[in-house]
Amino acid sequence: MSVKDLPAEARPREKLLARGPSALSDAELLALLLRTGIAGKGVLQMADELLRIRGNGDTQQPSGGFGGIAGLLHATPDDLKKVKGLGPAKRAELLAVLELARRAVAQRLQERTVLADPAAVKQYLQLHLARRTHEVFTVCFLDAQNKLVATEELFRGTLTQTSVYPREVALRALHHHAAAVVLAHNHPSGAVQPSAADISLTQNLRAALALLDVRVLDHIIVAPGQALSMAEQGLL
Missing domain, CATH: 3.40.140.10 (Cytidine Deaminase, domain 2)
Known part of the structure; x- marks a missing residue:
């Protein structure tokens, strides 16, 4: 289902603004970053697949999911490049989120x-x-x-x-x-x-x-x- 097909109150952006970020699932938060899906796959489905837990724990198979939000944010640029639908802009945003998280925690330890x-x-x-x-x-x-x-x-x-x-x-x-x-x-x-x-x-x-x-x-x-x-x- 496309985000546009969801009721307004169930769409990730509107839900976040109305209820706060804690009300969103990991997939919904990721969908906000990705913004768009690919042909035949909506952004929510794409986000869910990226977060899927792998059965074999193989970190070299990004097409099978990264094992949750932490796994995705620890992915390397090469890992992300292998995922269909993650162009340079989307990859850059995901990598930027990880770096911001690192810097936020580092700042706390500096203070x-x-x-x-x-x-x-x-x-x-x-x-x-x-x-x-x-x-x-x-x-x-x-x-x-x-x-x-x-x-x-x-x-x-x-x-x-x-x-x-x-x-x-x-x-x-x-x-x-x-x-x-x-x-x-x-x-x-x-x-x-x-x-x-x-x-x-x-x-x-x-x-x-x-x-x-x-x-x-x-x-x-x-x-x-x-x-x-x-x-x-x-x-x-």
């Missing part, structure tokens, strides 16, 4: 102490790392008030391991005049439980940075839909 909002830290790192298909090691550099100064992706690895050099982390901490850091990496496998190697790496980095009077506040492991804080688990 408040990281320790006061651990949930925002996890959300921020999930936006950056959750959908990566390879392992990435990232460091959030904090000032003396534990507010975010910068976030840098320092190392990339394979699906199962990455090489992290304490010297490089220390040099970047000095560059940013950081007083503390939050370490983070993703597990493309989907599990967030830290491995023995993760724990060992955290201890090595903590010891190396302590020589520079830089504290390691946390090491967060991210996977699609979840994140684990090693500090909360008593592993720091």
Whole structure:
């Protein structure tokens, strides 16, 4: 059914203006971004298909759906390019929404102490790392008030391991005049439980940075839909 065929009060735009954005489903919100469908497929149907949960969890098959709104917003430009009906304008809008979300959370962490909002830290790192298909090691550099100064992706690895050099982390901490850091990496496998190697790496980095009077506040492991804080688990 076309949006034009719906009663006025059921159309996404009118519904949002009358009842607020929380009244809309994910598909309806996405339809507002997409604006138009394609031949033989209305915009609501197109939005619903893009959000469909895949049975096999294959992140390389965008035609089968991205697994919900979070999966779609973590899609790469190449993923979006494979979807029929997503032209340059629509792809640009979706990518812009993700970047706005990242910047909004980053701004909150720049204005408040990281320790006061651990949930925002996890959300921020999930936006950056959750959908990566390879392992990435990232460091959030904090000032003396534990507010975010910068976030840098320092190392990339394979699906199962990455090489992290304490010297490089220390040099970047000095560059940013950081007083503390939050370490983070993703597990493309989907599990967030830290491995023995993760724990060992955290201890090595903590010891190396302590020589520079830089504290390691946390090491967060991210996977699609979840994140684990090693500090909360008593592993720091």
